[in-house]
Amino acid sequence: MPLYKLTEEDKKGYAKKYLENLEYWLRRIIDQKLTEKFGNDYLNIETGGHFLIRKEIRDKVETRFQNYSDRFQRKIDATLLEHLIEIICKENLYNEVFKPFFEQNFKLGRIQLKNSLNELSDIRNRVNHTNPISVRQLEKSICYTNDIIDSIKGHYKTLNMDKKFNVPIFLSYSDSFGQHFLREHINWGTNCLVLDNRKFYIYCYDKISLEVEIDPSFSSAEYDIFWNFSGKEIVNEKNIEITFNESDVADFYSVIVKVVSKKTWHKLNNCDDCLAIQYTILPPK
Structure with missing residues:
Protein backbone atom coordinates (compact mmCIF):
# COMPACT_ATOMS: atom_id res chain seq x y z
CA MET A 1 0.00 0.00 0.00
CA PRO A 2 1.34 3.49 -0.83
CA LEU A 3 2.49 5.29 2.30
CA TYR A 4 0.20 8.26 1.72
CA LYS A 5 -2.83 5.97 2.08
CA LEU A 6 -1.86 4.86 5.58
CA THR A 7 -3.81 6.10 8.58
CA GLU A 8 -2.00 8.16 11.20
CA GLU A 9 -2.03 5.16 13.55
CA ASP A 10 -0.51 2.91 10.88
CA LYS A 11 2.17 5.47 9.97
CA LYS A 12 3.24 5.70 13.60
CA GLY A 13 3.12 1.92 13.97
CA TYR A 14 5.43 1.36 11.00
CA ALA A 15 7.81 4.08 12.15
CA LYS A 16 7.91 2.63 15.67
CA LYS A 17 8.84 -0.81 14.33
CA TYR A 18 11.83 0.53 12.38
CA LEU A 19 12.99 2.84 15.17
CA GLU A 20 12.84 0.07 17.78
CA ASN A 21 14.95 -2.10 15.50
CA LEU A 22 17.48 0.73 15.20
CA GLU A 23 17.63 1.03 18.99
CA TYR A 24 18.21 -2.73 19.23
CA TRP A 25 21.26 -2.53 16.95
CA LEU A 26 22.69 0.60 18.60
CA ARG A 27 22.38 -0.97 22.05
CA ARG A 28 23.99 -4.13 20.73
CA ILE A 29 27.14 -2.43 19.47
CA ILE A 30 27.40 -0.10 22.49
CA ASP A 31 27.13 -2.96 24.97
CA GLN A 32 29.48 -5.21 23.03
CA LYS A 33 32.23 -2.72 22.26
CA LEU A 34 32.22 -0.75 25.52
CA THR A 35 32.14 -3.96 27.57
CA GLU A 36 35.17 -5.19 25.63
CA LYS A 37 37.03 -1.92 26.18
CA PHE A 38 35.93 -0.82 29.67
CA GLY A 39 34.21 -3.78 31.38
CA ASN A 40 30.62 -4.51 32.35
CA ASP A 41 30.12 -1.28 34.32
CA TYR A 42 31.07 0.97 31.40
CA LEU A 43 28.16 3.34 32.04
CA ASN A 44 29.71 4.37 35.37
CA ILE A 45 33.40 4.15 34.62
CA GLU A 46 35.88 7.03 34.90
CA THR A 47 38.69 7.36 32.41
CA GLY A 48 41.30 10.09 32.35
CA GLY A 49 39.71 11.73 35.39
CA HIS A 50 36.29 12.04 33.70
CA PHE A 51 33.23 9.82 33.51
CA LEU A 52 32.83 8.10 30.17
CA ILE A 53 29.09 8.91 30.15
CA ARG A 54 27.86 12.22 31.51
CA LYS A 55 25.94 12.34 34.78
CA GLU A 56 22.53 13.28 33.37
CA ILE A 57 22.42 10.17 31.19
CA ARG A 58 23.75 7.93 33.98
CA ASP A 59 21.10 9.21 36.39
CA LYS A 60 18.21 8.86 33.91
CA VAL A 61 19.26 5.35 32.93
CA GLU A 62 19.65 4.29 36.56
CA THR A 63 16.21 5.70 37.44
CA ARG A 64 14.50 3.93 34.52
CA PHE A 65 16.38 0.70 35.28
CA GLN A 66 15.23 0.75 38.92
CA ASN A 67 11.65 1.83 38.17
CA TYR A 68 11.14 -0.77 35.44
CA SER A 69 13.37 -3.58 36.64
CA ASP A 70 10.90 -6.15 35.29
CA ARG A 71 11.38 -4.78 31.75
CA PHE A 72 15.13 -4.30 31.57
CA GLN A 73 17.70 -7.08 31.82
CA ARG A 74 20.69 -4.73 31.37
CA LYS A 75 21.17 -1.04 32.11
CA ILE A 76 21.78 -0.31 28.42
CA ASP A 77 18.22 -1.52 27.78
CA ALA A 78 16.97 1.43 29.86
CA THR A 79 18.49 3.98 27.49
CA LEU A 80 16.42 6.14 25.16
CA LEU A 81 17.35 6.86 21.56
CA GLU A 82 18.66 10.29 22.53
CA HIS A 83 21.06 8.63 25.02
CA LEU A 84 22.27 6.15 22.41
CA ILE A 85 22.95 8.98 19.97
CA GLU A 86 25.02 10.90 22.49
CA ILE A 87 27.08 7.85 23.43
CA ILE A 88 27.81 6.76 19.86
CA CYS A 89 28.42 10.27 18.55
CA LYS A 90 30.65 11.39 21.42
CA GLU A 91 33.74 12.42 19.50
CA ASN A 92 36.37 10.33 21.27
CA LEU A 93 34.15 7.24 21.49
CA TYR A 94 33.14 7.53 17.85
CA ASN A 95 36.72 7.84 16.66
CA GLU A 96 38.14 5.15 18.95
CA VAL A 97 35.28 2.62 19.04
CA PHE A 98 32.28 3.11 16.78
CA LYS A 99 33.59 4.65 13.55
CA PRO A 100 34.14 1.32 11.73
CA PHE A 101 30.44 0.46 12.11
CA PHE A 102 29.29 3.52 10.16
CA GLU A 103 32.01 4.22 7.59
CA GLN A 104 30.27 2.20 4.89
CA ASN A 105 27.20 4.46 4.61
CA PHE A 106 28.35 7.64 6.37
CA LYS A 107 31.52 8.56 4.56
CA LEU A 108 31.34 12.19 5.75
CA GLY A 109 31.77 10.94 9.30
CA ARG A 110 30.35 11.52 12.75
CA ILE A 111 28.44 14.73 12.01
CA GLN A 112 26.62 13.17 9.06
CA LEU A 113 25.61 10.21 11.22
CA LYS A 114 24.56 12.45 14.12
CA ASN A 115 22.36 14.59 11.86
CA SER A 116 20.56 11.50 10.57
CA LEU A 117 20.14 10.08 14.07
CA ASN A 118 18.82 13.39 15.43
CA GLU A 119 16.14 13.47 12.73
CA LEU A 120 15.13 9.95 13.74
CA SER A 121 15.07 10.98 17.40
CA ASP A 122 12.59 13.74 16.58
CA ILE A 123 10.38 11.21 14.79
CA ARG A 124 10.71 8.84 17.75
CA ASN A 125 9.50 11.57 20.11
CA ARG A 126 6.50 12.22 17.87
CA VAL A 127 5.67 8.52 17.74
CA ASN A 128 5.83 8.28 21.54
CA HIS A 129 3.46 11.20 22.02
CA THR A 130 0.37 12.56 20.32
CA ASN A 131 2.12 14.47 17.55
CA PRO A 132 1.33 13.26 14.01
CA ILE A 133 4.07 12.27 11.59
CA SER A 134 4.19 13.04 7.89
CA VAL A 135 4.66 10.57 5.06
CA ARG A 136 8.12 12.07 4.57
CA GLN A 137 9.00 11.40 8.22
CA LEU A 138 7.82 7.80 7.82
CA GLU A 139 10.02 7.48 4.73
CA LYS A 140 12.98 8.79 6.74
CA SER A 141 12.30 6.35 9.58
CA ILE A 142 12.47 3.50 7.05
CA CYS A 143 15.33 4.68 4.85
CA TYR A 144 17.60 6.20 7.51
CA THR A 145 17.29 3.24 9.88
CA ASN A 146 18.02 0.80 7.06
CA ASP A 147 21.09 2.82 6.03
CA ILE A 148 22.43 2.76 9.59
CA ILE A 149 21.66 -0.91 10.26
CA ASP A 150 23.06 -1.99 6.88
CA SER A 151 26.28 -0.16 7.71
CA ILE A 152 26.52 -1.95 11.07
CA LYS A 153 25.86 -5.32 9.47
CA GLY A 154 28.41 -4.56 6.77
CA HIS A 155 31.10 -4.03 9.39
CA TYR A 156 30.24 -7.30 11.13
CA LYS A 157 30.70 -9.04 7.80
CA THR A 158 34.19 -7.60 7.42
CA LEU A 159 35.03 -9.05 10.84
CA ASN A 160 33.46 -12.38 9.90
CA MET A 161 31.17 -11.93 12.89
CA ASP A 162 27.88 -11.79 11.05
CA LYS A 163 25.41 -14.64 11.03
CA LYS A 164 26.63 -17.68 9.14
CA PHE A 165 23.07 -17.98 7.86
CA ASN A 166 21.47 -14.83 6.47
CA VAL A 167 17.90 -15.60 7.50
CA PRO A 168 15.06 -13.76 9.25
CA ILE A 169 15.06 -14.21 13.03
CA PHE A 170 12.96 -13.13 16.00
CA LEU A 171 14.19 -9.91 17.57
CA SER A 172 11.72 -9.68 20.43
CA TYR A 173 8.68 -11.18 22.13
CA SER A 174 5.89 -9.45 24.07
CA ASP A 175 2.58 -10.52 25.57
CA SER A 176 -0.52 -9.41 27.46
CA PHE A 177 1.25 -10.09 30.77
CA GLY A 178 3.28 -6.94 30.09
CA GLN A 179 6.43 -8.86 29.28
CA HIS A 180 8.85 -7.72 26.62
CA PHE A 181 12.02 -9.69 25.92
CA LEU A 182 14.76 -8.99 23.44
CA ARG A 183 16.16 -12.05 21.71
CA GLU A 184 19.36 -12.10 23.77
CA HIS A 185 17.33 -12.30 27.00
CA ILE A 186 15.58 -15.55 26.00
CA ASN A 187 17.27 -18.87 26.75
CA TRP A 188 18.34 -21.08 23.87
CA GLY A 189 17.30 -24.72 24.08
CA THR A 190 17.82 -27.47 21.50
CA ASN A 191 17.31 -25.76 18.14
CA CYS A 192 14.79 -23.38 19.70
CA LEU A 193 14.49 -20.34 21.93
CA LEU A 210 1.32 -12.93 22.11
CA GLU A 211 3.43 -10.95 19.66
CA VAL A 212 6.80 -11.47 17.98
CA GLU A 213 8.96 -8.97 16.11
CA ILE A 214 11.06 -10.18 13.20
CA ASP A 215 14.14 -8.44 11.83
CA PRO A 216 12.54 -5.78 9.59
CA SER A 217 15.55 -5.73 7.31
CA PHE A 218 13.73 -8.69 5.75
CA SER A 219 10.53 -8.02 3.83
CA SER A 220 7.47 -9.90 5.10
CA ALA A 221 7.27 -11.35 1.58
CA GLU A 222 10.54 -13.21 2.24
CA TYR A 223 9.23 -15.46 5.01
CA ASP A 224 6.20 -17.08 6.63
CA ILE A 225 5.29 -17.21 10.33
CA PHE A 226 3.70 -20.36 11.77
CA TRP A 227 2.04 -20.50 15.22
CA ASN A 228 1.19 -23.97 16.52
CA PHE A 229 -0.86 -24.70 19.66
CA SER A 230 -3.74 -27.00 20.66
CA GLY A 231 -3.51 -28.78 17.33
CA LYS A 232 -4.14 -25.51 15.48
CA GLU A 233 -1.95 -23.54 13.11
CA ILE A 234 -2.08 -19.78 12.45
CA VAL A 235 -0.03 -18.47 9.55
CA ASN A 236 1.56 -15.08 8.88
CA GLU A 237 0.36 -13.22 11.96
CA LYS A 238 2.82 -11.46 14.25
CA ASN A 239 0.17 -11.01 16.95
CA ILE A 240 -2.27 -13.73 18.03
CA GLU A 241 -4.84 -14.29 20.76
CA ILE A 242 -5.45 -17.64 22.46
CA THR A 243 -8.45 -18.58 24.58
CA PHE A 244 -7.76 -21.79 26.49
CA THR A 264 15.04 -23.70 -0.47
CA TRP A 265 17.18 -24.33 2.65
CA HIS A 266 16.67 -23.43 6.32
CA LYS A 267 19.03 -22.81 9.21
CA LEU A 268 17.21 -25.25 11.54
CA ASN A 269 16.35 -27.81 8.84
CA ASN A 270 12.60 -27.11 8.69
CA CYS A 271 12.64 -23.47 9.81
CA ASP A 272 15.02 -20.54 10.28
CA ASP A 273 14.09 -19.58 13.83
CA CYS A 274 11.88 -21.06 16.51
CA LEU A 275 10.43 -19.89 19.83
CA ALA A 276 8.66 -22.15 22.35
CA ILE A 277 6.56 -20.43 25.03
CA GLN A 278 5.72 -22.70 27.94
CA TYR A 279 2.68 -22.44 30.26
CA THR A 280 0.80 -24.28 32.94
CA ILE A 281 -2.95 -24.23 32.19
CA LEU A 282 -5.02 -24.78 35.33
CA PRO A 283 -8.52 -26.30 35.54
CA PRO A 284 -11.56 -23.96 35.70
CA LYS A 285 -11.78 -21.84 38.83
Missing part, protein backbone atom coordinates in the same frame (compact mmCIF):
# COMPACT_ATOMS: atom_id res chain seq x y z
CA VAL A 194 12.59 -21.30 25.09
CA LEU A 195 10.60 -18.92 27.31
CA ASP A 196 9.22 -20.39 30.54
CA ASN A 197 5.97 -18.61 31.45
CA ARG A 198 4.77 -21.17 33.96
CA LYS A 199 5.07 -18.59 36.74
CA PHE A 200 1.77 -17.05 35.62
CA TYR A 201 -1.57 -18.46 36.83
CA ILE A 202 -3.56 -19.23 33.70
CA TYR A 203 -6.92 -20.96 33.84
CA CYS A 204 -8.87 -22.47 31.00
CA TYR A 205 -11.20 -19.86 29.45
CA ASP A 206 -8.53 -17.20 30.08
CA LYS A 207 -7.43 -15.22 27.02
CA ILE A 208 -3.86 -14.10 26.31
CA SER A 209 -2.18 -12.27 23.43
CA ASN A 245 -10.38 -24.48 27.01
CA GLU A 246 -10.57 -27.59 29.19
CA SER A 247 -8.74 -29.76 26.68
CA ASP A 248 -5.71 -27.47 27.10
CA VAL A 249 -5.40 -28.06 30.85
CA ALA A 250 -1.88 -29.33 31.48
CA ASP A 251 1.09 -28.78 33.72
CA PHE A 252 3.24 -28.31 30.64
CA TYR A 253 1.65 -26.59 27.63
CA SER A 254 3.62 -25.10 24.72
CA VAL A 255 2.96 -22.54 22.04
CA ILE A 256 5.45 -22.87 19.19
CA VAL A 257 6.12 -20.08 16.69
CA LYS A 258 8.47 -20.50 13.74
CA VAL A 259 9.75 -18.22 11.00
CA VAL A 260 10.42 -19.94 7.69
CA SER A 261 12.13 -18.11 4.84
CA LYS A 262 11.16 -18.64 1.21
CA LYS A 263 14.63 -20.07 0.57
Whole structure:
Protein backbone atom coordinates (compact mmCIF):
# COMPACT_ATOMS: atom_id res chain seq x y z
CA MET A 1 0.00 0.00 0.00
CA PRO A 2 1.34 3.49 -0.83
CA LEU A 3 2.49 5.29 2.30
CA TYR A 4 0.20 8.26 1.72
CA LYS A 5 -2.83 5.97 2.08
CA LEU A 6 -1.86 4.86 5.58
CA THR A 7 -3.81 6.10 8.58
CA GLU A 8 -2.00 8.16 11.20
CA GLU A 9 -2.03 5.16 13.55
CA ASP A 10 -0.51 2.91 10.88
CA LYS A 11 2.17 5.47 9.97
CA LYS A 12 3.24 5.70 13.60
CA GLY A 13 3.12 1.92 13.97
CA TYR A 14 5.43 1.36 11.00
CA ALA A 15 7.81 4.08 12.15
CA LYS A 16 7.91 2.63 15.67
CA LYS A 17 8.84 -0.81 14.33
CA TYR A 18 11.83 0.53 12.38
CA LEU A 19 12.99 2.84 15.17
CA GLU A 20 12.84 0.07 17.78
CA ASN A 21 14.95 -2.10 15.50
CA LEU A 22 17.48 0.73 15.20
CA GLU A 23 17.63 1.03 18.99
CA TYR A 24 18.21 -2.73 19.23
CA TRP A 25 21.26 -2.53 16.95
CA LEU A 26 22.69 0.60 18.60
CA ARG A 27 22.38 -0.97 22.05
CA ARG A 28 23.99 -4.13 20.73
CA ILE A 29 27.14 -2.43 19.47
CA ILE A 30 27.40 -0.10 22.49
CA ASP A 31 27.13 -2.96 24.97
CA GLN A 32 29.48 -5.21 23.03
CA LYS A 33 32.23 -2.72 22.26
CA LEU A 34 32.22 -0.75 25.52
CA THR A 35 32.14 -3.96 27.57
CA GLU A 36 35.17 -5.19 25.63
CA LYS A 37 37.03 -1.92 26.18
CA PHE A 38 35.93 -0.82 29.67
CA GLY A 39 34.21 -3.78 31.38
CA ASN A 40 30.62 -4.51 32.35
CA ASP A 41 30.12 -1.28 34.32
CA TYR A 42 31.07 0.97 31.40
CA LEU A 43 28.16 3.34 32.04
CA ASN A 44 29.71 4.37 35.37
CA ILE A 45 33.40 4.15 34.62
CA GLU A 46 35.88 7.03 34.90
CA THR A 47 38.69 7.36 32.41
CA GLY A 48 41.30 10.09 32.35
CA GLY A 49 39.71 11.73 35.39
CA HIS A 50 36.29 12.04 33.70
CA PHE A 51 33.23 9.82 33.51
CA LEU A 52 32.83 8.10 30.17
CA ILE A 53 29.09 8.91 30.15
CA ARG A 54 27.86 12.22 31.51
CA LYS A 55 25.94 12.34 34.78
CA GLU A 56 22.53 13.28 33.37
CA ILE A 57 22.42 10.17 31.19
CA ARG A 58 23.75 7.93 33.98
CA ASP A 59 21.10 9.21 36.39
CA LYS A 60 18.21 8.86 33.91
CA VAL A 61 19.26 5.35 32.93
CA GLU A 62 19.65 4.29 36.56
CA THR A 63 16.21 5.70 37.44
CA ARG A 64 14.50 3.93 34.52
CA PHE A 65 16.38 0.70 35.28
CA GLN A 66 15.23 0.75 38.92
CA ASN A 67 11.65 1.83 38.17
CA TYR A 68 11.14 -0.77 35.44
CA SER A 69 13.37 -3.58 36.64
CA ASP A 70 10.90 -6.15 35.29
CA ARG A 71 11.38 -4.78 31.75
CA PHE A 72 15.13 -4.30 31.57
CA GLN A 73 17.70 -7.08 31.82
CA ARG A 74 20.69 -4.73 31.37
CA LYS A 75 21.17 -1.04 32.11
CA ILE A 76 21.78 -0.31 28.42
CA ASP A 77 18.22 -1.52 27.78
CA ALA A 78 16.97 1.43 29.86
CA THR A 79 18.49 3.98 27.49
CA LEU A 80 16.42 6.14 25.16
CA LEU A 81 17.35 6.86 21.56
CA GLU A 82 18.66 10.29 22.53
CA HIS A 83 21.06 8.63 25.02
CA LEU A 84 22.27 6.15 22.41
CA ILE A 85 22.95 8.98 19.97
CA GLU A 86 25.02 10.90 22.49
CA ILE A 87 27.08 7.85 23.43
CA ILE A 88 27.81 6.76 19.86
CA CYS A 89 28.42 10.27 18.55
CA LYS A 90 30.65 11.39 21.42
CA GLU A 91 33.74 12.42 19.50
CA ASN A 92 36.37 10.33 21.27
CA LEU A 93 34.15 7.24 21.49
CA TYR A 94 33.14 7.53 17.85
CA ASN A 95 36.72 7.84 16.66
CA GLU A 96 38.14 5.15 18.95
CA VAL A 97 35.28 2.62 19.04
CA PHE A 98 32.28 3.11 16.78
CA LYS A 99 33.59 4.65 13.55
CA PRO A 100 34.14 1.32 11.73
CA PHE A 101 30.44 0.46 12.11
CA PHE A 102 29.29 3.52 10.16
CA GLU A 103 32.01 4.22 7.59
CA GLN A 104 30.27 2.20 4.89
CA ASN A 105 27.20 4.46 4.61
CA PHE A 106 28.35 7.64 6.37
CA LYS A 107 31.52 8.56 4.56
CA LEU A 108 31.34 12.19 5.75
CA GLY A 109 31.77 10.94 9.30
CA ARG A 110 30.35 11.52 12.75
CA ILE A 111 28.44 14.73 12.01
CA GLN A 112 26.62 13.17 9.06
CA LEU A 113 25.61 10.21 11.22
CA LYS A 114 24.56 12.45 14.12
CA ASN A 115 22.36 14.59 11.86
CA SER A 116 20.56 11.50 10.57
CA LEU A 117 20.14 10.08 14.07
CA ASN A 118 18.82 13.39 15.43
CA GLU A 119 16.14 13.47 12.73
CA LEU A 120 15.13 9.95 13.74
CA SER A 121 15.07 10.98 17.40
CA ASP A 122 12.59 13.74 16.58
CA ILE A 123 10.38 11.21 14.79
CA ARG A 124 10.71 8.84 17.75
CA ASN A 125 9.50 11.57 20.11
CA ARG A 126 6.50 12.22 17.87
CA VAL A 127 5.67 8.52 17.74
CA ASN A 128 5.83 8.28 21.54
CA HIS A 129 3.46 11.20 22.02
CA THR A 130 0.37 12.56 20.32
CA ASN A 131 2.12 14.47 17.55
CA PRO A 132 1.33 13.26 14.01
CA ILE A 133 4.07 12.27 11.59
CA SER A 134 4.19 13.04 7.89
CA VAL A 135 4.66 10.57 5.06
CA ARG A 136 8.12 12.07 4.57
CA GLN A 137 9.00 11.40 8.22
CA LEU A 138 7.82 7.80 7.82
CA GLU A 139 10.02 7.48 4.73
CA LYS A 140 12.98 8.79 6.74
CA SER A 141 12.30 6.35 9.58
CA ILE A 142 12.47 3.50 7.05
CA CYS A 143 15.33 4.68 4.85
CA TYR A 144 17.60 6.20 7.51
CA THR A 145 17.29 3.24 9.88
CA ASN A 146 18.02 0.80 7.06
CA ASP A 147 21.09 2.82 6.03
CA ILE A 148 22.43 2.76 9.59
CA ILE A 149 21.66 -0.91 10.26
CA ASP A 150 23.06 -1.99 6.88
CA SER A 151 26.28 -0.16 7.71
CA ILE A 152 26.52 -1.95 11.07
CA LYS A 153 25.86 -5.32 9.47
CA GLY A 154 28.41 -4.56 6.77
CA HIS A 155 31.10 -4.03 9.39
CA TYR A 156 30.24 -7.30 11.13
CA LYS A 157 30.70 -9.04 7.80
CA THR A 158 34.19 -7.60 7.42
CA LEU A 159 35.03 -9.05 10.84
CA ASN A 160 33.46 -12.38 9.90
CA MET A 161 31.17 -11.93 12.89
CA ASP A 162 27.88 -11.79 11.05
CA LYS A 163 25.41 -14.64 11.03
CA LYS A 164 26.63 -17.68 9.14
CA PHE A 165 23.07 -17.98 7.86
CA ASN A 166 21.47 -14.83 6.47
CA VAL A 167 17.90 -15.60 7.50
CA PRO A 168 15.06 -13.76 9.25
CA ILE A 169 15.06 -14.21 13.03
CA PHE A 170 12.96 -13.13 16.00
CA LEU A 171 14.19 -9.91 17.57
CA SER A 172 11.72 -9.68 20.43
CA TYR A 173 8.68 -11.18 22.13
CA SER A 174 5.89 -9.45 24.07
CA ASP A 175 2.58 -10.52 25.57
CA SER A 176 -0.52 -9.41 27.46
CA PHE A 177 1.25 -10.09 30.77
CA GLY A 178 3.28 -6.94 30.09
CA GLN A 179 6.43 -8.86 29.28
CA HIS A 180 8.85 -7.72 26.62
CA PHE A 181 12.02 -9.69 25.92
CA LEU A 182 14.76 -8.99 23.44
CA ARG A 183 16.16 -12.05 21.71
CA GLU A 184 19.36 -12.10 23.77
CA HIS A 185 17.33 -12.30 27.00
CA ILE A 186 15.58 -15.55 26.00
CA ASN A 187 17.27 -18.87 26.75
CA TRP A 188 18.34 -21.08 23.87
CA GLY A 189 17.30 -24.72 24.08
CA THR A 190 17.82 -27.47 21.50
CA ASN A 191 17.31 -25.76 18.14
CA CYS A 192 14.79 -23.38 19.70
CA LEU A 193 14.49 -20.34 21.93
CA VAL A 194 12.59 -21.30 25.09
CA LEU A 195 10.60 -18.92 27.31
CA ASP A 196 9.22 -20.39 30.54
CA ASN A 197 5.97 -18.61 31.45
CA ARG A 198 4.77 -21.17 33.96
CA LYS A 199 5.07 -18.59 36.74
CA PHE A 200 1.77 -17.05 35.62
CA TYR A 201 -1.57 -18.46 36.83
CA ILE A 202 -3.56 -19.23 33.70
CA TYR A 203 -6.92 -20.96 33.84
CA CYS A 204 -8.87 -22.47 31.00
CA TYR A 205 -11.20 -19.86 29.45
CA ASP A 206 -8.53 -17.20 30.08
CA LYS A 207 -7.43 -15.22 27.02
CA ILE A 208 -3.86 -14.10 26.31
CA SER A 209 -2.18 -12.27 23.43
CA LEU A 210 1.32 -12.93 22.11
CA GLU A 211 3.43 -10.95 19.66
CA VAL A 212 6.80 -11.47 17.98
CA GLU A 213 8.96 -8.97 16.11
CA ILE A 214 11.06 -10.18 13.20
CA ASP A 215 14.14 -8.44 11.83
CA PRO A 216 12.54 -5.78 9.59
CA SER A 217 15.55 -5.73 7.31
CA PHE A 218 13.73 -8.69 5.75
CA SER A 219 10.53 -8.02 3.83
CA SER A 220 7.47 -9.90 5.10
CA ALA A 221 7.27 -11.35 1.58
CA GLU A 222 10.54 -13.21 2.24
CA TYR A 223 9.23 -15.46 5.01
CA ASP A 224 6.20 -17.08 6.63
CA ILE A 225 5.29 -17.21 10.33
CA PHE A 226 3.70 -20.36 11.77
CA TRP A 227 2.04 -20.50 15.22
CA ASN A 228 1.19 -23.97 16.52
CA PHE A 229 -0.86 -24.70 19.66
CA SER A 230 -3.74 -27.00 20.66
CA GLY A 231 -3.51 -28.78 17.33
CA LYS A 232 -4.14 -25.51 15.48
CA GLU A 233 -1.95 -23.54 13.11
CA ILE A 234 -2.08 -19.78 12.45
CA VAL A 235 -0.03 -18.47 9.55
CA ASN A 236 1.56 -15.08 8.88
CA GLU A 237 0.36 -13.22 11.96
CA LYS A 238 2.82 -11.46 14.25
CA ASN A 239 0.17 -11.01 16.95
CA ILE A 240 -2.27 -13.73 18.03
CA GLU A 241 -4.84 -14.29 20.76
CA ILE A 242 -5.45 -17.64 22.46
CA THR A 243 -8.45 -18.58 24.58
CA PHE A 244 -7.76 -21.79 26.49
CA ASN A 245 -10.38 -24.48 27.01
CA GLU A 246 -10.57 -27.59 29.19
CA SER A 247 -8.74 -29.76 26.68
CA ASP A 248 -5.71 -27.47 27.10
CA VAL A 249 -5.40 -28.06 30.85
CA ALA A 250 -1.88 -29.33 31.48
CA ASP A 251 1.09 -28.78 33.72
CA PHE A 252 3.24 -28.31 30.64
CA TYR A 253 1.65 -26.59 27.63
CA SER A 254 3.62 -25.10 24.72
CA VAL A 255 2.96 -22.54 22.04
CA ILE A 256 5.45 -22.87 19.19
CA VAL A 257 6.12 -20.08 16.69
CA LYS A 258 8.47 -20.50 13.74
CA VAL A 259 9.75 -18.22 11.00
CA VAL A 260 10.42 -19.94 7.69
CA SER A 261 12.13 -18.11 4.84
CA LYS A 262 11.16 -18.64 1.21
CA LYS A 263 14.63 -20.07 0.57
CA THR A 264 15.04 -23.70 -0.47
CA TRP A 265 17.18 -24.33 2.65
CA HIS A 266 16.67 -23.43 6.32
CA LYS A 267 19.03 -22.81 9.21
CA LEU A 268 17.21 -25.25 11.54
CA ASN A 269 16.35 -27.81 8.84
CA ASN A 270 12.60 -27.11 8.69
CA CYS A 271 12.64 -23.47 9.81
CA ASP A 272 15.02 -20.54 10.28
CA ASP A 273 14.09 -19.58 13.83
CA CYS A 274 11.88 -21.06 16.51
CA LEU A 275 10.43 -19.89 19.83
CA ALA A 276 8.66 -22.15 22.35
CA ILE A 277 6.56 -20.43 25.03
CA GLN A 278 5.72 -22.70 27.94
CA TYR A 279 2.68 -22.44 30.26
CA THR A 280 0.80 -24.28 32.94
CA ILE A 281 -2.95 -24.23 32.19
CA LEU A 282 -5.02 -24.78 35.33
CA PRO A 283 -8.52 -26.30 35.54
CA PRO A 284 -11.56 -23.96 35.70
CA LYS A 285 -11.78 -21.84 38.83
